């Protein structure tokens with residue numbers, strides 16, 4: 001249509017007035033068309049320099065179609081972009097609530113993105129650490145070696161947290177063509193439990209080895225030496241009995257502790273006649289003391305809602321400790337009384353006492369201030385661990401006060417509601 005609008009007037013003028021005029025009209029009209037196209041091109045260029053949805057140029061004809069097509073493309077592009085942004089937001093949100101640390105790395109192991117958990121685990125800073133090599137931020141040779149391995153297979157354990165005491169299990173997962181995803185999981189607690197388990201097995205083996213070695217040595221003598229005089233033989237047998245009963249005590253204590261810890265047997269509350277229970281234990285204490293200590297006993301006629309077997313075990317351990325850690329001539333006071341509203345079982349001795357730094361650790365399994373003394377007096381190192389567990393199961397607390405050389409005071413404080421009112 002436009003070509004016709006240029007050609008027809010030019011031919012008409014050429015035919016009617018002369019071909020020179022026709023040519024002039026043609027040139028004039030072509031020039032106008034050229035200017036018009038330049039103007040539209042310029043508008044397109046201006047818009048492309050600052051494209052927006054509302055300032056798209058408007059025109060008729062082929063330019064109008066072109067502008068409309070560009071406009072449509074632009075709208076689709078904007079829609080795709082906002083869809084992509086929404087998807088990315090959702091992904092980020094999902095990654096940020098992910099319970100593990102997530103770090104996205106490029107092919108050179110530079111950090112592209114990480115979630116809050118990873119930031120907290122390794123102290124990353126979103127403003128500062130983007131683009132930094134991860135091995136520069138987590139400076140552990142094992143991690144560098146792990147990252148360098150072409151296809152890491154197994155999880156690696158790395159240190160973290162502000163004081164380096166936390167443990168994270170990290171796995172590197174390749175994704176897309178050159179991206180890598182580092183997932184880190186906090187395994188501090190699992191590691192602690194694992195360490196405790198290992199220590200416990202090592203401790204038990206060690207505790208059993210000492211008496212076992214003695215038993216084997218004695219047996220060797222008894223078997224090899226048929227000429228052993230009866231007095232020596234008798235002494236060896238007595239030593240055998242002592243070592244075997246030590247092993248027996250250890251196994252008993254281990255079983256008690258395991259029962260208490262497994263919680264399989266909940267505290268079956270019964271009305272416990274504490275006076276009778278403690279009097280029985282004092283008899284055992286006197287037997288253990290062999291007359292070397294004086295006992296002061298003061299027991300209030302107060303019954304307790306508790307588990308009698310567990311109380312026997314806990315109170316018995318406290319009394320036996322007072323005897324074993326007090327030199328001959330010492331005094332041991334055993335009290336069952338009410339302190340305010342709370343029933344308290346108290347054992348005070350005039351023994352060797354305990355230095356303050358040991359007190360918080362006494363209830364740990366196999367913790368002893370003086371290993372030699374504990375072993376010599378038949379200790380298993382588990383007594384106070386049993387006491388702690390029994391008291392916990394009764395919602396009671398253990399209070400320890402002691403000074404080296406001045407003796408010790410162990411108090412089991414029960415909740416008031418456990419008193420049986422007559």
Ligand code: ADP
Nearest residue numbers: 321322325368369370374379380381382383384
């Ligand atoms: P053990 O079998 O070694 O006595 P316990 O768990 O009963 O194990 O006690 C742990 C440690 O606490 C003992 O080895 C001892 O060092 C210390 N201890 C416990 N009771 C007393 C006490 N009455 N006087 C001094 N030290 C004590």
